Amino acid sequence: xxxxxxxxxxxxxxxxxxxxxxxxxxxxxxxxxxxxxxxxxxxxxxxxxxxxxxxxxxxxxxxxxxxxxxxxxxxxxxxxxxxxxx
Numbered sequence: 691x692x693x694x695x696x697x698x699x700x701x702x703x704x705x706x707x708x709x710x711x712x713x714x715x716x717x718x719x720x721x722x723x724x725x726x727x728x729x730x731x732x733x734x735x736x737x738x739x740x741x742x743x744x745x746x747x748x749x750x751x752x753x754x755x756x757x758x759x760x761x762x763x764x765x766x767x768x769x770x771x772x773x774x775x776x
Contacts, residue, residue, distance in 0.1 A: 700728050704738070711745050737763060 691698050703726050710719035719742075723730050740759050747756035 700726070700730065703728075703730065707742075708738075711742055714749060716746060716749060737766070 691702070703722065707719045707722055707730075710716070710722065740763055744756045744759035744763070747753075747759065
């Protein structure tokens with residue numbers, strides 16, 4: 691984007707973090723968050739934090755914790771990625 695003269699917004703960074711997290715690249719997602727030129731945000735009602743934490747639990751094979759968080763998210767939010775734009 692930068693090579694084309696476009697500045698990524700916080701939402702663009704959120705999409706990339708979402709994609710990296712879903713791909714199991716949690717260290718890369720964390721590095722991207724730390725290097726963002728703006729303050730990161732999780733979107734509506736901190737659903738992003740819960741989703742990321744559920745992914746971390748799943749990557750650590752803590753299935754009960756991951757499932758518990760996913761159930762909370764399913765009950766509160768319609769599930770989709772940032773790319774799908776709910």
